[in-house]
Amino acid sequence: MFPRLGFGLGLRPPHYQEVLDTAPRVDWWEVISENFLVAGGNPRRVLRGVRERWPVVLHGVSLSIGSVDPVDDDYLARLAALVDEVDPPIVSDHLCWSALGGHSGHDLWPLPYTEEALDLVVDKVRRVQDRLGRRILLENPSSYVTFVASQLSEADFLAEVARRADCGILLDVNNVYVSSTNHGWDAAAYLAAIPPERVGQIHLAGHSDHGTHLLDTHDHPVCDAVWRLFGEARARFGAVSSMIERDDDIPPLGDLIDELDRARGVAGEAERAPRGDGAAPGLAAQHDDRAAWRAPLGGAAGG
């Protein structure tokens, strides 16, 4: 259902020029959509240069799909124009809300997992997909509260949104770990509730431990517990496009590429291992879509 691109990184300003100059060993890049919804200048120059050589997927933070506010038409129009220009294999945002009454919180706020919220999110995802003319992926958020009103688990809610809205899931393994630790959820049960055919991308990232809770800060390397969970995810979901996000205390690019090699190693081990449910380790052998998406802008890439 979703292209399999290999192993990617989040493209961040401190690495822009080095990426263009050295063409590092990265299969694809993810960019934050909002950073490129600008008229011109260096961000757009970098995006054009990177897209000429790699697949670039768009990851948004402002869709606010769970807000009772309508989708921001101006934002959606600008995102649609960027999608047309970049021709990304994947477009994603978060299962969250971030604006109310026209005011933005610039955060990824959690939803109560209720039937009412489910209907709202499904309706809005359908509208967004109709406008963009393609499926989107929704990412499970890290969260620091749960609501009295919730009736469903987050994983069941996300799975149901994906089924009813016919969208994909961006499974952030670090977020599963952070939220599971913060709320006492069972991370393995969370993965088990996610329908494999809906998982179109996997995120890896680091977090910080604040004693009373974990915070999704993207300022550390991926921790061992999240690597283990990533292995479980790859065993269950197969060779899904996987990547590392780093947004603070950003290390040299070479360190992230080394970390990406670890992701390759963990994924390879997980996918070679016999599965606990007795099924053959076959998902990893599914086709590789990287070549199709390497076509330059305006080229043969599509779908």
Added chain:
Amino acid sequence: MADLAALQRQFFDRVTAGVATDGLIASGELSIYANMYASRLYDAIADDYPKLRAALGDGFDAVVAGFLRAHPPSCFTLRDAGLALPLYLRARPQVPPWAAELAALERARVEVFDGPDARPLAQDEVVALDTELPALRLAWIPSSVIVPLTWAVDDLWSALEDGQPALPPAPASRVVLVWRRELEVVHRTLDPDEGQLAASLVAGAPFAEVCEQLGELHGDDAGARAAELLLRWLAASALVAPAAAIP
């Protein structure tokens, strides 16, 4: 939708304004979100207004807090969270009167950084026009902003850039041109006659009209001065070319 709307209103008011909630949360701490809301917006505004922050010192934090209460962010992008700060400062008697102009200069640099791309007018294109030169329409490149000043905040900006102390600027009537030269954001304080021309070059003006305006200031020397300014602007890549500039 009433329940979800009410829940989101409670959450939003608690996180953005500290209003107490009732029966909302089963576990966890809303203060985590409140702290992130405040710190993320503060960081975004501080990143966009580093000289204002340095010039106001400890007073900057109170300015940001008051600004965010008066202008909660309404755009999807953090880039615009501090867009209205110069306007806000103009109506604040408790901050120095020059603060709004320093903020306007810094905001102009933000706007220009990722403003529209355009090819600048090249000197050889102008030379090639020969006798058609008077009809050449001169216009600043799209990624440019004219900042009129009544205080010498351009000097304050430069002093802070050079690591000098933030001395209060003197009153001064000036015009600053902020523009993007290839990928670099630059600004320059215009000469007085240049400053008088600056506004007409926003919409674009034929070279002949520029000469005419200079004639009122320089009499017989206007032609030489016009040529000098044209060469200066060309060397600075400050004029847009040719499709939009040549009728």
